[in-house]
Amino acid sequence: MSLATLFTAAFLVPLFQTTLRSTTILLLTALGGMFSERSGVVNIALEGMIIFGALTAAVSAQLLEAPYVAKHPGIHIWWIPWVAVLLAMIVGGFIGWIHAVVSIKYKADQIISGTAINLLAAGLPSLVLVYFYDNATNSAEVTNRLPQWFGFSPLVYLAFALVPITWYVMFKTPWGLRLRSVGEHPEAADTMGINVFRTRYTAVIISGMLAGLAGAYLSIGLLNQFVRNMSAGQGFIALAALIFGKWHPLGVLGSTLLFGFAKALAIQLGGSDIMPPTIIEAFPFVITMLVLAGFVGTSRPPKAIGKPYEK
Amino acid sequence: MNRLWLALTSVIFLLLLAISPWAVAMRAFGGKGVLITIWGTLDLYGHARAMPDVSWLGYFTVFWVVLALVAAALAFVPNAKSRARYYYILGLVGLAVFALEAFLFYHAVWAANDAAVAAGARRPPLKRYSLSLGAYASLLYSLLLLMIGRLQLxxxxxxxxxxxxxxxPVVSMLLAMVAGAVVVWILRDVKLPEHASLLNYYTAKLDLVTYTFQLLFGPLLTASGWFQSLLIATPLIFTGLAVAFGFQAGLFNIGAPGQLTIGAIMAMLVGVHLASAHWFAGLPYGVARAIFLPLSILAAAAGGALWGAIPGWLKARYGAHEVINTIMMNYIAASVFLFMIASNEYTFFGKWTLHMPFKFPGYEGRSYEVAQSARIPLMVNLFGFHQDASGAWTGSLSWALPLALVALVVAYVLLKRLEMGKRLLLALGASVVGYFIGGFLPGIPMHLSSRLASVRLNGAFIIAAFAVAFYNYYMWRTRDGYELRAVGLAPKAAEYGGISIAKKTILAMAISGALAGLAATHYVLGGGIDEYRLKQSLPTNVGFDGIAVALLGQNTPIGVFLSALLFGVLSTGGLQLDLQLGISRELVMMLQALIVLFIAAGGFLPRYFTDPILAAQAEEGVQGVL
Known part of the structure; x- marks a missing residue:
């Protein structure tokens, strides 16, 4: 394979498509994480939330369709994947709520609480899979996946549409202003009559719901089943993208596109002799470290991030 | 409030006594048992051939009911001192009665077995018998009464x-176990005989839950179970110490997986490629061993230290948060690892080709074998046993290791007057002398069971024990350790005291990384992944498990050791759980995660347990805190 083949449509079109698809997961997750972190709660549990979302979507879609598929194999029912997506968001939100209770109400170290959720996401799915499918590594295959609109899942469009929406909510609405003030200076926000706890709870739950949505896209949008550890660190990459994007929707769009492109490139170049994919895969992590150290622009986190609020 | 809690626990205790199985007379492989409850026998097995005589159980049940009622009534005794005394008496009586019950039960089982054998049975019909949840509940209730007695004063x-x-940690662990019990209750169904009542259903479910935890803690009862648990605990001790070391200095090192990986790569480079390089081919084996074994262990530590020091430096120099950086370094390490071990040839831009010597030919991603001189021996070898040509284990229990340990302890205790550093050095010297003297003494001829010999517990465990001792010594007996803890507790105060936070951060991350890197000695040099190679299946996740170990052990040396052992036991028991009940081993992972979550939430205990200032006030007896 020579360098010239890199500039042909046969290489570039799938590269473009894969980029959009891998960006979607990162974008949804990172935008969710932005709500949580802007409100002052570190959300290292994004990885676990994706996994729980993916598990819920695949298992619920499979269980919902099972009676219909048993009668008419291969039948397509339009509402099943959407119900599954909704359930994935609810479960993601529930995991977010757990993170919120432990780190806001019980004032735990937010990083430890998040780590616990990630550990939980490494163990619990296997138990669920064994219960339903007698198989510890993957769920049964789902027939009713999310539909494709013009070659992409609707969630891809949604993810990109969420960028301006998030920007509007965060910077142009009173609620967004309150959220940011809670993350920057909770004492001042409290004096102004803003309910710090409730704002943080809402933000963390929203972040869980969006991560759950990303998980649903992963299991019934991209693939057609849940596979153990299928997230493979994308929650952490999303976290990195959030930092690289300076906790701003447009920055996050840019950084997730870059990281999604790196991932797509690694997939497309797999097996070729241009560049070993392992090197390209490490690229987002190196970039994030350089950004954090201030070599490539500076990134300032919300001031009150990581600190439990004492009333 | 106190009275309410007491009444509630008494009711729960009586309920457990009524519903749960009190003991199990026998159990088949797979969990089906013959349950003894206070109402009679519930036979889930189907064809029990013998039964122990437990007709006395009814009297004891009446006793426990009376005990619980008296305990509840005692809450209304006005004088705190006499209340305390009564609770002590009740608790002690309860303990004594429990002991009597246990004695009677096991006696009855043995009598039934003897009778069956005498009647012509080929082997004793009752197997896997044990007390069960009802009996355990009465033990716990007695202990609780003792504790309540102390609380009255x-x-x-x-x-x-x-x-x-x-x-x-104990409360968090109990809560996690309750949550695990709920999960097991939901996951597994029970098969009941026909016409079983609802009560029988609950009894069978509770039996399943109890058996699950009996299996999980089962390895504590056999020698090979202990060996296997220590085997799994060895890397956890290293990574747990690594995380704990960071915590003491106020740093959260999530990078143990990456540090472990780089440590493993360095150990591989030295142990495989340097040790079998042709320049050293002429060295006698003894000399090569004296050089390469320590060198490859140090290489593992150095690799981890490097990978830990980088985020430390980034934090000290640029203020970049170590949590994000260590996570990133984990993935970079994984990429480096994959790059080295998955293939030997890479082409860049279709022109330049890179050749590397690391991957062993074949489908699987693994390195070449570690040179003989750099291998860490198995514990059974260290104890003086060796495998002969037919594969049987022979030899005699050597005095070398026990004497080394005794010499170490004796010298350490006797040299109390010396300064700490010299004391340690001399104690180590004494242990080496003890090792050699013990080696020359004739050993005790012994037969080694093949089950015990098949456990690949290796010398890395001894390194882990030394690492625990080092952590204890360094953190609490040296000036550096004191300064590290000062930085962790109050960074600003430490800086005013003249401590350089930047230097301490780098140092703490480097040592933390080195401890994580040492876990690689178990996997690569000790043959922890079945072969003396670095394999792609290197279980880097133990780095994350280290977080759970450090938290459960509350960052103390003995706590880290014990919680690593606990997780080792649970993982070993998880194997049986999978075999017998078909419950996935991931239950253990779930328990670990819940323990971390609950400890993070302070075990849901009141704030004066978790907040250091409030806790100090509570200890001092400041009014209004408790």
């Missing part, structure tokens, strides 16, 4: 707060 609750380092 002045300063009772302050005492609990003083012991919060034990109370919080």
């Amino acid at each position: 002045p300063g009772g609750r302050a005492l609990l707060v003083r012991w919060r380092g034990v109370v919080v």
Whole structure:
């Protein structure tokens, strides 16, 4: 394979498509994480939330369709994947709520609480899979996946549409202003009559719901089943993208596109002799470290991030 | 409030006594048992051939009911001192009665077995018999009464707060176990005989839950179970110490997986490629061993230290948060690892080709074998046993290791007057002398069971024990350790005291990384992944498990050791769980995660347990805190 083949449509079109698809997961997750972190709660549990979302979507879609598929194999029912997506968001939100209770109400170290959720996401799915499918590594295959609109899942469009929406909510609405003030200076926000706890709870739950949505896209949008550890660190990459994007929707769009492109490139170049994919895969992590150290622009986190609020 | 809690626990205790199986007379492989409850026998097995005589159980049940009622009534005794005395008496009586019950039960089982054998049975019909949840509940209730007695006296609750380092993890673990029990209850169905009542259903479910935890803790009962548990605990001790070391200095090192990976790569480079390089081919084996074994262990530590020091430096120099950086370094390490071990040839831009010598030919991603001189021997070898040509284990129990240990302890205790550094050095010297003297003494001829010999517990465990001792010594007996803890507790105060936070951060991350890197000695040099190679299946996740170990152990050396052992036991028991009940081993992972979550939430205990300032006030007896 020579360098010239890199500039042909046969290489570039799938590269473009894969980029959009891998960006979607990162974008949804990172935008969710932005709500949580802007409100002052570190959300290292994004990885676990994706996994729980993916598990819920695949298992619920499979269980919902099972009676219909048993009668008419291969039948397509339009509402099943959407119900599954909704359930994935609810479960993601529930995991977010757990993170919120432990780190806001019980004032735990937010990083430890998040780590616990990630550990939980490494163990619990296997138990669920064994219960339903007698198989510890993957769920049964789902027939009713999310539909494709013009070659992409609707969630891809949604993810990109969420960028301006998030920007509007965060910077142009009173609620967004309150959220940011809670993350920057909770004492001042409290004096102004803003309910710090409730704002943080809402933000963390929203972040869980969006991560759950990303998980649903992963299991019934991209693939057609849940596979153990299928997230493979994308929650952490999303976290990195959030930092690289300076906790701003447009920055996050840019950084997730870059990281999604790196991932797509690694997939497309797999097996070729241009560049070993392992090197390209490490690229987002190196970039994030350089950004954090201030070599490539500076990134300032919300001031009150990581600190439990004492009333 | 106190009275309410007491009434509630008494009711729960009586309920457990009524519903749960009191003992199990026998159990088949797979869990089906013959359950003894206070109402009679519930036979889930189907064709029990013998039964122990437990007709006395009814009297004891009446006793426990009376005990619980008396305990509840005692809450209304006005004088705290006499209340405490009565609870002590009740608790002690309860313990004595429990002991009597246990004795009677096991006696009855043995009698039934003897009778069956005498009647012509080929082997004793009752197997896997044990007490069960009902009996355990009465034991716990008695202990609880003793504790309540202590709580009645002045300063009772302050005492609990003083012991919060034990109370919080234990409460969190119990809560996690309850959550695990609920999961098992939901996951597994029970098969009941026909016409079974609802009560029988609950009894069978509770039996399943109890058996699950009996299996999980089962390895504590056999020698090979202990060996296997220590085997799994060895890397956890290293990574747990690594995380704990960071915590003491106020740093959260999530990078143990990456540090472990780089440590493993360095150990591989030295142990495989340097040790079998042709320049050293002429060295006698003894000399090569004296050089390459320590060198490859140090290489593992150095690799981890490097990978830990980088985020430390980034934090000290640029203020970049170590959590994000260590996570990133984990993935970079994984990429480096994959790059080295998955293939030997890479082409860049279709022109330049890179050749590497690391991957062993074949489908699987693994390195070449570690040179003989750099291998860490198995514990059974260290104890003086060796495998002969037919594969049987022969030899005699050597005095070398026991004598080394005795010499170490004796010298350490006797040299109390010396300064700490010299004391340690001399103690180590004494242990080496003890090792050699013991080696020359004739050993005790012994037969080694093949089950015990098949456990690949290796010398890395001894390194882990030394790492625990090092952590204890360095953190609490040296000036550097004191300064590290000062930085962790109050960075600003430490800086005013003249401590350089930047230097301490780098140092702490480097040592933390080195401890994580040492876990690689177990996997690569000790043959922890079945072969003396670095394999792609290197279980880097133990780096994350280290977080759970450090938290459960509350960052103390003995706590880290014990919690690593606990997780080792649970993982070993998880194997049986999978075999017998078909419950996935991931239950253990779930328990670990819940323990971390609950400890993070302070075991859901009141704030004066978790907040250091409030806790100190509670200990001092400041009014209004408790």
